[in-house]
Amino acid sequence: MKSAVVQLPGLNRDRDMIAALTKISGKAPVTIWQTETDIPDVDLIVIPGGFSYGDYLRCGAIAARMPVMQAIKAKAEAGVKVLGVCNGFQILVEAGLLPGALMRNASLKFVCKEIQLEVVNANTDFSRAYEQGQIIRCPVAHHDGNYFADAETLRTIEGNGQVVFRYAAGTNPNGSINDIAGIVNEKGNVLGMMPHPENLIEAAHGGADGRGLFASALDVIAA
Amino acid sequence: MINARVTVTLKNGVLDPQGKAIEGALGALGFDSIGHVRQGKVFDLQIDTADKAKAEADLKAMCEKLLANTVIENYAISLG
Numbered sequence: 514m515k516s517a518v519v520q521l522p523g524l525n526r527d528r529d530m531i532a533a534l535t536k537i538s539g540k541a542p543v544t545i546w547q548t549e550t551d552i553p554d555v556d557l558i559v560i561p562g563g564f565s566y567g568d569y570l571r572c573g574a575i576a577a578r579m580p581v582m583q584a585i586k587a588k589a590e591a592g593v594k595v596l597g598v599c600n601g602f603q604i605l606v607e608a609g610l611l612p613g614a615l616m617r618n619a620s621l622k623f624v625c626k627e628i629q630l631e632v633v634n635a636n637t638d639f640s641r642a643y644e645q646g647q648i649i650r651c652p653v654a655h656h657d658g659n660y661f662a663d664a665e666t667l668r669t670i671e672g673n674g675q676v677v678f679r680y681a682a683g684t685n686p687n688g689s690i691n692d693i694a695g696i697v698n699e700k701g702n703v704l705g706m707m708p709h710p711e712n713l714i715e716a717a718h719g720g721a722d723g724r725g726l727f728a729s730a731l732d733v734i735a736a
Numbered sequence: 737m738i739n740a741r742v743t744v745t746l747k748n749g750v751l752d753p754q755g756k757a758i759e760g761a762l763g764a765l766g767f768d769s770i771g772h773v774r775q776g777k778v779f780d781l782q783i784d785t786a787d788k789a790k791a792e793a794d795l796k797a798m799c800e801k802l803l804a805n806t807v808i809e810n811y812a813i814s815l816g
Binding site for chain 2: 688
């Protein structure tokens, strides 16, 4: 499985993401710069975290309107898997690839800590290496991770099983509605999540619970 | 040249933690009369046309495409 990592000014988790993809798939991902409109043939495109364009206007708002996002949208429509982590999730909702919005944390504080995630749908391309209902550890680091969707959208995504990860009881760090931490689109090939699975993939990180997500998306054995 | 002002506010029912914090701070300053506070954004834009209808149509498109996130925000356009 071939992967690609998008690089935009202000993103700062790209190297962590490249390291995780390289270690888990055994192949270094290609990198895509913001102005590129011709994305190479890959199976997984990852938009990493950071503060693209200084988070001006709204988090992810400017990035979502760059030419590279049109190309990513076309790839997503063609069935290529797209993963957005943290700022990447914010970019995907701003680009309309995922429903809802990500707002300022209810506490108004930047949160940087480890939380627990419940895998509420283990039947997706991004979560099949986990057990349904499994609780995994995962770090978060964000200021605007408070997921919001109107009542109708919420009913739809909950009804379709589009909620993949929820903050486990008592660990919601940002006030997200229904404790939502990660969702997929209706087709199931685009996942956005606020926590950082790429930062918990090996013993040196203190655990490897994040590995299952990449193993699922890259179709390799989690090990 | 037409001067325009776009005001972007959160929709009703959308939690506004920043507005809440400001509300608390105003109360702490002794403004007993303070009720609810909602925070929004103001954009002052110059539109290079004399045609008000075109300016309005362009501004509406700008709001829909970038200035507001219509999932959570409303916008209002006023021409100067």
